[in-house]
Amino acid sequence: MTSAFASLDTSLWTTVAMWSIVPNIASSVLHNIFYSVRYPDPNTRPKQGDERFKRHRKNIYVAVVLAYLAYTSFESVSTVLQNPTLYDILGVDRPVYKSAPWSLYTNQVSATGGVSQDDGFDVKAARSNYRKLSLLYHPDKAQEGEEERAELMYRAVREAYEILTNPSTRHAYDRFGPIALSHCAHLTPSCKTESDYLWRAAFPMFWGHHVAQTAFLVLMWFIAPGNGSPANPTSGRRASYWRVLLYVAGVVLEARVVFGPPRLPAVIRLIPGTSRIPIYSLAAITRNLSTTTFVGSSHVLSALFAFAPAADMHVLLSAFDAFARALRDEAGKGFRDGFGPFRRVQDKERREELIGAVKKRMEKVGFEERIVALSPEVREVAARVRARVVGGVRKGAAAGGAGGAAGGEAGPGKKKNN
Incomplete structure (x- = not known):
């Protein structure tokens, strides 16, 4: 393991150091230039801590990080492509x-x-x-x-x-x-x-390098969880899922290039000039892009998460807890309203008799509703019965109203005759 750490490329240290310095300095300079052009009067500029200031800072920082990520990715690829291979030294084409x-x-x-x-x-x-x-x-x-x-x-x-x-x-x-x-x-x-070359050299070197590099990146993650984010220092950890996913995807892609079939993945074939370089050079490109993307995505995700409301999850959990409490109270109230009368019956046998009657009635209602739901004929008859009952009730109410009105008119007349 010591040799693995010793073989760790010094460019990784340089990459992390540059990423910790360049984005912050560049974004600060561009932020000042933007405000000097957009707000010539210093009194009208957004103050540090305002929402507009935070929004402008985030947009500039993310733009700088993405531009620097594109530059470092291009530089890492071009550096590998420019390195001469044995085929170039001997002046022959790669098979x-x-x-x-x-x-x-x-x-x-x-x-x-x-x-x-x-x-x-x-x-x-x-x-x-x-x-x-x-x-x-x-x-x-x-x-x-x-x-x-x-x-x-x-x-x-x-x-x-x-x-x-x-x-x-x-x-x-x-x-x-x-x-x-x-x-x-x-x-x-x-x-x-x-x-022999695979099992005695390639595998130990591959896993030794990545174990050492993973340990280094995890150490840097805990030392600087914000990774240069201009705001919340814990935002890097909130974005840890995507960072780890990108890094693991890079390791898997590199293993596919080195140990897989000669036909390269489509994402590698998109890079121009890959058909003329050896596979180990493609693995180096994949490794450099994986490391650069991991470090760069840490800054991008940290910036995006840093300016998101930190209490969103707490607000949602509080609302959910309040809803659960209200639902529990409503259920308890309905239970008390339905079974409260039985508590006033002192006679135990009478109370059990009432509860049994309620159970039978509920079973009967449930059975009737199931029959109505399953049989179309029963549903049709039930609909006609309900219509007839409702119609009879309405007619009775109308007749009662008319009789009451007639009686009211006859009453005063009789009183007058008497």
């Missing part, structure tokens, strides 16, 4: 793998010591270029003052030729990179197959 290298996970070796898969690598062109370059950079033919540079180029050309002309080391280099080859060179016994 295109048309099928999954199943020999990567086995110990099957061909008679020449490499894998039996034919990837279309032009060995003749590599041999021809090696002869030309070895003569060009031979130390004995170097000009005065160029001996050291010629010696380095000569060694690089020879190393590139030895690695690329061996199918096993070529596939291991293309997928795992020169660091894995250098690591295997110091092992006893040395790696001979792609499976």
